[in-house]
Amino acid sequence: MGIARTDRRVRRTRELLRRALLSLVQEQGYERITVQDILDRADVGRSTFYAHYRDKDDLLLSGFEDVRAALATEREEAEHSAGAKRELLQPLLIVFRHVEAHRHFWEPLARKGGAEVVVRILRDYVADLVREHLRAQFPAVAKNQVQLEAAVQFVVGAFIGQGIWWLDNEIPYSAEEMYSIFRRLTTRGVRSFLTTT
Amino acid sequence: MGIARTDRRVRRTRELLRRALLSLVQEQGYERITVQDILDRADVGRSTFYAHYRDKDDLLLSGFEDVRAALATEREEAEHSAGAKRELLQPLLIVFRHVEAHRHFWEPLARKGGAEVVVRILRDYVADLVREHLRAQFPAVAKNQVQLEAAVQFVVGAFIGQGIWWLDNEIPYSAEEMYSIFRRLTTRGVRSFLTTT
DNA sequence: TCCTTTAATGAGCAGACAGTCCATTACTGA
């Protein structure tokens, strides 16, 4: 009874539910979706749903290990690649790229009626990235935890804010451009960003 | 029939409901509060509630004209005061101060089970402030609206992120200190912030 | 192929909550 060998029926049901949720999210956002909607779309019984997931959020979140894994892989590839720059915020470029590649997935979640849960998860994920990298780059301030954390929260807030804006307004920037803007603002500050060509 | 002269009963009811909501928010956050809770606390009939407000959000938001007005006043006072510096982000100091002064009100709204609606409102408010000031300070970039907006969203995200962190973690910084940190990060960037004493 | 195990099913049920309605009561302000 290995981990990978699950009952075919279980796999089928979970896949159906996941697909149903994703398609519904793309059509009408996340919040207004009801469990019944998912059931109808997946053509699955009510009791079946609750046999697998606690609630709507649980179903949505269940897919997020995959996302984490994907991001980790992409990050690793980028680091081992040829032109890998050891930059302050380099991992965030990967995140921008990931979001761009799965825009159809992230966009409805970032919108008004989107999923607060998911944004929170991404936020924490990014916070870990940023914290780790700031600590590595500025070991001297590792003592003053609070100051470091202030910087982390600043950077994460800015990142998420810019990201949501990007998704929500069909801004014609590529992931690379977004990253470039973000990097300049973060490292050099607003004045430099707005006055330098 | 002036604007100010409303029926005494109307004023009474609205006041009761508003007070009830505020006290409940401080006790258990916003989201889990039900209309029935508010009714019980205010000792007001169900139909009465719906005669005045569309829903819970409507009641909460109804108090926000007051907040806007208060902020505007505080902003004006600060500008006309003696040591008024014409700084890039000076209005945001006022916001920090306001939040600090009404911490008991803002804190539960910023928390996990807080009010998304309200954060959104504050976000838009701050965005207007920042946009206006960036436009004034850097008239040259007013042409490139998108670039300006990227900076605005960056700054606003950072501000809200830092603010929520401040409220949510009992950080022992005053509004002035928070503002100082924020200002340095925004204008000079992370590197300067973390390496300068 | 048989047989035991395990999942899926669907219908139904209690409980919570939102929002509406209406006939009755009571207060307000002219």
Next chain:
DNA sequence: TCAGTAATGGACTGTCTGCTCATTAAAGGA
């Protein structure tokens, strides 16, 4: 005093969640 208007409570509909259980169907090992 009195006409107008707000408050009241209680009932009612409708939506949704989370759970139960007896029944059916599929799975996969022997």
